[in-house]
Amino acid sequence: MKTIIKYIIILLIAFATWTSFAQNDKGYRFEGNYVVFTFSKYDYEEFTKDNSDDYVKFEDLNIDNVVVAGEFNNWSKYDWKMKKVNDNTYELRKHINDFRDEFTWEFKFIVNNEYWAEPSELDPNIKLSNIKRSNLNVYNLKMDTNTAEPSTNGNVSFRLRGYDHAQKVIVAGSFNRWNEHDLRMYKIENGWELKLDIKPGEYEYKFIVDGNWIVDPSNPSKVLNEFGHYNSLINVGKYVTFLLKGYNDANRVILAGSFNDWNEHDIKMEKADNNYWKLRLPLPAGKHYYKFIIDGNWILDPDNPIKEYDGKGNINSVFMVK
Known part of the structure; x- marks a missing residue:
């Protein structure tokens, strides 16, 4: 009897773990500096035709393409086309730099540029929307992904030499969604400094000196941004230990x-x-x-x-x- 009970408990834990994993992957997930939109046709039972609340059953719809449409791209039915992973799944990877100003966005998946996939009320990250699709559910993308915290023992030190007469210097980057006020640097001898705890990964950043954005003059690594200017680039590592017995x-x-x-x-x-x-x-x-x-x-x-x-x-x- 004890063996049977133990086996049942193991099955329940495994099922709960699988259920949690499956739910967390519905709609979108975060991978480092990327938002990965994920569409699986088995997550939806019905679709609605564009500009209509008429429902179409899952089995009556052949999928040729899938697009991510939301507030971040003005609900375009064509711009953010997803890549087919297999017969059942589509994905689209977007860098967090593609999401500016807001911290939450409504979005949905649109099939064949015409049919909106309707997420169930049981799915995570959904809400009732009155934008574009009135009285129907949408996914709610929450960009609460700060990966940097000030710390005296931080693993990354940002330093800016000079600018002794500046009133305020900020470091902003993809690690804090380019927040212009959050990470204020401290005055040191002949410059400014701030130590941060940052999760491993590759990040873009700039300094803001009294409101003026500049690249890090001491860092030769930089990339072109969407505005035709440059951002400094840093690759943050994690300390790991190799052992040979x-x-x-x-x-x-x-x-x-x-x-x-x-x-x-x-x-x-x-x-x-x-x-x-x-x-x-x-x-x-x-x-x-x-x-x-x-x-x-x-x-x-x-x-x-x-x-x-x-x-x-x-x-x-x-x-x-x-």
Whole structure:
């Protein structure tokens, strides 16, 4: 009896976990600096024709294309066309820089540029809308995605040299949705500074000096923005630890991987007291491939079961930074 009860509990937990995961993926999700809109035709039972409240049943509609339409693109039926992932699913990735000024937007999916997918009241992130689609449900995109917080022990220090006579200096970027007031810098000797805790990832930013936006003059990395000007670019890493057990007689152990272009001399590991070779270093978010080089011999990480072929006949260990 105890075994049966335990089995039932496990099934209930698994079902609850699966249900939560499935719900969280309906409509949209966040992946780093991107909003990923996701449409699965099995999430909808009915559609309404444009400019009408007449319902069309799911089984009566053949899907040729899907578009994301909402307040962020003036409810266009054509602009934000989604990519077909498989026969049932469509996706569209948009950088958070594409969303300005507001923190919430209404949106829906439109099929064949004519039929609006009607989300169920049981779906997450939905609301009743009176904009464009009166008295029908819409998804509510909430951009509460600040990934930066001021901290004296922050992992990123922003510094701006000079500007001694400035009254106020702000750092703003994709990590705080370009808020012009939120992250005020402190005056230091010969400049300004602010330390932030920022999640791993790639971000664009600028300084605002008494209302004037400027790129970081000490950072050569920059990208062109949608206004024809440049934003400074920073890739924030997360500190991770690589461990290799044993090999006490080795003279030198090197860590080489995709993060340092497989350099055979660059990253030397240190021998620890507890029968390990150890190294701690920052890596940006994403998938990283690596191997250990022990006195010139390349090996996979024996304690990491995750490995992949590189398409060139080699197998590498894989480390994911989230």
